[in-house]
Amino acid sequence: MAEVSNKQLLLRDYVSGFPKESDLYVTSSTLKLKLPQGSEEVLVKNLYLSCDPYMRNRMKKLLNPASYADSFNLHSPISGYGVAKVIESGDPKFKEGDLVWGITGWEQYSIINATQAQTLFKIHDTDVPLSYYTGILGMPGMTAYVGFYELCSPKKGEYVFISAASGAVGQLVGQFAKLLGCYVVGSAGSKEKVDLLKTKFGFDEAFNYKEEPDLDAALKRYFPEGIDIYFENVGGKMLDAVLLNLRLHARIAGCGMISQYNLERPEGVHNLMHLILKQARLEGFVVTSYYHLYPKFLELVLPSIKQGKIVYVEDVAEGLESGPAALVGLFAGRNVGKQLVVVSRE
Numbered sequence: 001m002a003e004v005s006n007k008q009l010l011l012r013d014y015v016s017g018f019p020k021e022s023d024l025y026v027t028s029s030t031l032k033l034k035l036p037q038g039s040e041e042v043l044v045k046n047l048y049l050s051c052d053p054y055m056r057n058r059m060k061k062l063l064n065p066a067s068y069a070d071s072f073n074l075h076s077p078i079s080g081y082g083v084a085k086v087i088e089s090g091d092p093k094f095k096e097g098d099l100v101w102g103i104t105g106w107e108q109y110s111i112i113n114a115t116q117a118q119t120l121f122k123i124h125d126t127d128v129p130l131s132y133y134t135g136i137l138g139m140p141g142m143t144a145y146v147g148f149y150e151l152c153s154p155k156k157g158e159y160v161f162i163s164a165a166s167g168a169v170g171q172l173v174g175q176f177a178k179l180l181g182c183y184v185v186g187s188a189g190s191k192e193k194v195d196l197l198k199t200k201f202g203f204d205e206a207f208n209y210k211e212e213p214d215l216d217a218a219l220k221r222y223f224p225e226g227i228d229i230y231f232e233n234v235g236g237k238m239l240d241a242v243l244l245n246l247r248l249h250a251r252i253a254g255c256g257m258i259s260q261y262n263l264e265r266p267e268g269v270h271n272l273m274h275l276i277l278k279q280a281r282l283e284g285f286v287v288t289s290y291y292h293l294y295p296k297f298l299e300l301v302l303p304s305i306k307q308g309k310i311v312y313v314e315d316v317a318e319g320l321e322s323g324p325a326a327l328v329g330l331f332a333g334r335n336v337g338k339q340l341v342v343v344s345r346e
Contacts, residue, residue, distance in 0.1 A: 010184035044084035147253035164233035215241035243271035254284035315338030
């Protein structure tokens with residue numbers, strides 16, 4: 001029975017404030033590449049791992065048992081979305097050699113329990129890069145699709161604003177909106193990202209929020225008639241400014257609030273009265289509640305990728321050893337495009 005070295009990335013201790021690379025460490029264990037007789041688990045070799053903003057909250061000791069994602073277990077491999085190849089399966093839905101995406105461990109090989117295996121998606125289309133299933137064809141892509149189409153019910157010609165617009169989700173929302181004939185503006189945190197939004201992703205306008213001392217004034221400059229749809233990835237001062245610039249019956253999809261994740265005490269929001277004044281709707285969502293729409297999502301997105309109507313930018317870190325820098329860098333905005341870690345390419 002083959003026994004292999006299994007490199008793993010672990011959380012040293014729960015994190016308050018801004019995470020550091022030293023909060024994570026890489027170690028090795030050994031693993032037998034054989035499941036026990038009668039097991040319903042799935043043994044996989046991990047290929048690509050996804051760095052996602054929600055993982056910051058899992059680095060905290062969460063006190064709210066209703067949270068949709070549990071805290072990481074200390075000194076155990078952290079977990080998240082990834083792309084993997086099945087080595088052996090006790091689940092009849094999967095067989096050796098299948099490619100899958102879903103929740104896996106940050107390690108070279110993972111044993112996925114029977115419950116978690118129910119959330120794995122088999123990859124059927126390999127005419128696109130496999131790494132896309134950590135992003136545009138995986139959870140972030142579904143997040144963009146659900147938040148924009150299902151929650152915001154967009155119409156041609158509407159005015160759309162996206163914060164953290166160059167990230168894995170934001171870059172897709174903007175392109176979905178442009179395909180529909182909307183006017184689209186995005187905010188990002190560097191000149192490089194702003195240029196990317198306008199030249200690569202086709203946004204009508206984009207601005208660097210770090211260079212705007214007055215976000216309300218910036219939004220009035222780009223949206224003199226107001227905002228119909230806001231895709232919320234940031235929270236805090238940006239949300240407060242958007243609330244002052246809503247059009248009648250505006251819709252806000254509450255996807256994430258990355259500006260708040262490293263704060264001990266979240267910032268307050270002061271302009272909520274404008275939801276009433278503009279008869280607007282702010283709706284939060286968790287994408288896992290919409291995974292039944294995945295086939296419908298693929299019907300839209302796969303042809304658009306293959307026809308060049310949608311483009312995607314990845315920020316690729318090589319090797320599990322690069323995982324701490326890649327994950328921590330996500331919260332500092334160091335990544336340009338979808339941040340992922342390559343564990344193995346075969």
